[in-house]
Amino acid sequence: MGLVLASNGIGSTIAIQILTPIIHADNPFAYRKAYRLVAIILSVVFLLILIFFRNESKGTEINENSHISEQKKEKTYYKDILKTPYFYLAAICIFISGMVLQSVYGITAPLLEDAGIGSNTIANVLSVASMMLFVTKFGIGFIYDRTGIRITISLCYACSFLAIFLLLLIYTVSGTLLAFIYAVIVSIALPLETIMLPIYARGLFEEKNFNTALGLFVSVNTAGYAMGAPLANLCYDLSGSYAIALISSAVLMIFALVLMHFVITIAKRKRKETMLNIND
DSSP states (O other), rough: HHHHHHHHHHHHHHHHHHHHHTTTSSTTTTTTHHHHHHHHHHHHHHHHHHHHHHOOOOTTOOOOOHHHHHHHHHHHHHHHHHHHHHHHHHHHHHHHHHHHHHHHHTTTTHHHHHTTOOHHHHHHHHHHHHHHHHHHHHHHHHHHHHOOOOHHHHHHHHHHHHHHHHHHHHHOOOOOHHHHHHHHHHHGGGGOOOTHHHHHHHHOOOOOGGHHHHHHHHHHHHHHHHHHHHHHHHHHHHSSSSSHHHHHHHHHHHHHHHHHHHHHHHHHHHHHHHHHHHOO
């Protein structure tokens, strides 16, 4: 999973370098060419998926009773998770993280452009961020394996605060060097919305509930994605500046960090109680 998620960073790096010159051509409708190119690439990928990802062979026997049994288990797992109070607190944290990081990263290009940085430099900044994601997604997993969940999320959240501060600084004083430093820092924060989701699912719930918890967390995170960019752009439309959106994002991330530490504490206490009951 880490390899699949990390490869997304390489794809983004290449795409930014190809699409940015097309979008910023002299023709105001040049972005349409970028859309067409992306559509062609997605069509090719779709065909590759049809070719290489196949269903079970026709000769495979399907045990209907086993299938029904698995469906009943899944329903039980959903009920178990939805009856867990700290699931909703964790979902709030994940929603906030997805919303904030998506909005902050989404407004990076227009914010840098407002700060007077050229389109080619902006493309390079975003490419550095995407390439660094390939490294940091593995790195965050490595740090988690050796330090645990608390230190890992504290590092990611701390980098999100720093990334927001750097954007505010760039917005007021500009600076190409600051933009590239931001690209590195934000790449350490972004694993909160990818690598950390399976870690949350495994750390907060029992192994049997992992798949169900992960599916719910991914859905909540995606809902945060959908809210992030529109809210950030709405703040810009209403105030003429990204400052309010960035300051609000920093406050929300502080709240999410404190709440997630609280959730981890509750989850660990719950597991200890469960183990004691089993031993009794």
